[in-house]
Amino acid sequence: MKIAIIGAGYVGLVTGVCLADFGHDVVCIDKDQCRIDALNRGEIPIYEPGLADLVKANAGAGRLSFSVELRDAVAGAEVVFIAVGTPSRRGDGHADLTYVFAVAREVADAVDGFTVVVTKSTVPVGTGDEVARIIANTNPEADVAVVSNPEFLREGAAIEDFKRPDRIVVGIEEERARSVMNEVYRPLYLNQAPIMFTGRRTAELIKYAANAFLAMKITFINEVADLCEATGADVQQVARGIGLDNRIGSKFLHAGPGYGGSCFPKDTLALVKIGQDFESPMRLVETTVAINDQRKRAMARKVIASCGGDVRGKTIGVLGLTFKPNTDDMREAPSIDIIQGLMDKGAHVVAYDPQGMDSARELLPKEVDYADSAYEAAIDADALVLITEWNEFRSLDLGRLKLSMKSAVLVDLRNVYRYDEVARHGFAYASIGRHGDSRGTSEAQAAE
Ligand code: NAD
Numbered sequence: 001m002k003i004a005i006i007g008a009g010y011v012g013l014v015t016g017v018c019l020a021d022f023g024h025d026v027v028c029i030d031k032d033q034c035r036i037d038a039l040n041r042g043e044i045p046i047y048e049p050g051l052a053d054l055v056k057a058n059a060g061a062g063r064l065s066f067s068v069e070l071r072d073a074v075a076g077a078e079v080v081f082i083a084v085g086t087p088s089r090r091g092d093g094h095a096d097l098t099y100v101f102a103v104a105r106e107v108a109d110a111v112d113g114f115t116v117v118v119t120k121s122t123v124p125v126g127t128g129d130e131v132a133r134i135i136a137n138t139n140p141e142a143d144v145a146v147v148s149n150p151e152f153l154r155e156g157a158a159i160e161d162f163k164r165p166d167r168i169v170v171g172i173e174e175e176r177a178r179s180v181m182n183e184v185y186r187p188l189y190l191n192q193a194p195i196m197f198t199g200r201r202t203a204e205l206i207k208y209a210a211n212a213f214l215a216m217k218i219t220f221i222n223e224v225a226d227l228c229e230a231t232g233a234d235v236q237q238v239a240r241g242i243g244l245d246n247r248i249g250s251k252f253l254h255a256g257p258g259y260g261g262s263c264f265p266k267d268t269l270a271l272v273k274i275g276q277d278f279e280s281p282m283r284l285v286e287t288t289v290a291i292n293d294q295r296k297r298a299m300a301r302k303v304i305a306s307c308g309g310d311v312r313g314k315t316i317g318v319l320g321l322t323f324k325p326n327t328d329d330m331r332e333a334p335s336i337d338i339i340q341g342l343m344d345k346g347a348h349v350v351a352y353d354p355q356g357m358d359s360a361r362e363l364l365p366k367e368v369d370y371a372d373s374a375y376e377a378a379i380d381a382d383a384l385v386l387i388t389e390w391n392e393f394r395s396l397d398l399g400r401l402k403l404s405m406k407s408a409v410l411v412d413l414r415n416v417y418r419y420d421e422v423a424r425h426g427f428a429y430a431s432i433g434r435h436g437d438s439r440g441t442s443e444a445q446a447a448e
């Protein structure tokens with residue numbers, strides 16, 4: 001099939017390269033000339049495991065190309081995916097649909113023959129209706145079916161998620177779109193991925209409901225972690241104890257510094273706004289948003305408490321800046337608020353991240369210093385804070401760290417380490433929802 005993808009960002013690029021890998025003929029369009037030039041040189045603008053090799057293989061095989069010119073690619077396509085950003089609108093938190101609607105107008109002018117226009121961007125309920133209206137108004141001759149096909153991939157595992165999805169959701173309003181979308185995803189039937197057809201509005205809501213539910217699950221365990229700290233219980237064992245119940249499930253029950261990223265924060269906020277617009281308030285989601293916002297700053301207070309209540313003039317080494325491991329994405333990363341909270345109280349921060357430091361430099365205060373390794377970040381530090389659980393932070397040489405630090409304080413906001421091993425090396429240790437005397441912690445961790 002001939003497919004055009006508009007927007008070669010995280011989702012557009014991964015969708016494009018995976019569809020090309022399935023054998024389709026794909027053109028990825030982006031208005032960012034530098035991005036397209038880089039892609040044409042074989043340079044990948046984001047860090048995502050496996051992406052560079054897949055782009056190289058499919059571009060080399062002639063199934064994948066990149067361009068800034070939308071018109072020809074859309075005219076030649078049977079299916080056009082819209083994969084541009086839908087960030088929070090400044091001021092009110094609604095999803096900003098400017099980019100989606102701009103693409104709809106451009107696509108309307110360029111389509112040639114029956115074309116399925118698929119919204120892959122995460123968009124509020126009713127956006128597909130508006131995209132169809134814009135296309136019809138812009139070009140009454142355009143023969144299109146507008147479909148919603150939300151994307152559920154996670155950064156850091158994007159290719160695996162796209163190729164082995166738990167489900168594919170396709171919202172259609174016209175039957176003739178069904179066979180086209182079945183054809184797009186036919187190669188996935190081999191992986192037995194269920195494809196679920198719904199109405200377009202339902203598909204749009206499924207995406208927000210899924211993200212909000214996961215954000216709520218994380219927020220729930222984070223609050224339970226606080227309760228564990230207050231009561232002497234152990235959050236990892238609580239998570240395991242409830243997660244073994246199949247009705248609850250063990251995933252997304254890792255307590256931490258609060259969720260971040262390009263999706264959960266903006267999508268939960270957008271769902272709150274959708275609820276308000278339809279006078280059907282999403283109170284649980286409203287509360288989730290508020291709790292998560294407060295949590296990031298609370299983590300800075302936790303670090304300060306671990307440093308004896310005062311960080312003025314002290315050096316804090318920070319391990320991990322991105323919102324999660326295996327990405328260079330810093331969008332809404334908890335590290336931003338935590339570092340700001342520490343600096344507001346007079347701390348000097350030395351940070352290290354395996355992939356995120358370039359993006360971090362643009363977002364963090366310019367007074368932050370950067371190290372080339374975890375060990376360098378620890379030199380003369382009064383405390384070390386682990387914010388993102390990159391694999392290379394999982395088995396650090398604690399003895400070596402301690403020797404180079406001014407005082408041996410480790411604040412582990414991802415519960416990577418065990419109390420006994422950290423204590424053995426003489427560290428003062430704080431983590432999330434756990435206590436030094438928790439029995440069975442290592443057993444629970446080993447089972448995860
Ligand atoms: P992104 O910011 O990484 O990429 C968007 C791209 O669209 C940019 O490269 C931009 O230059 C391009 N663009 C904007 N307007 C354009 C136009 N008129 N013509 C051509 N290109 C244009 O965004 P993303 O993270 O890929 O997210 C895209 C959508 O997918 C969002 O709605 C997001 O919520 C959703 N989503 C993202 C993820 C994720 O993990 N990042 C996962 C699922 C869904």
Ligand code: UDX
Pocket residue numbers: 151152153154155156211214218251252253254255256257258259260261262263264323324
């Ligand atoms: C999320 C959704 O999972 C994905 O389906 C959607 O398409 C895009 O948004 P992503 O943002 O890439 O994906 O990462 P995810 O793995 O969901 O993590 C989001 C945030 O939650 C991260 O900050 C992560 O550290 C945090 N998290 C996740 C936890 O704190 N605990 C958990 O148990 C899981």
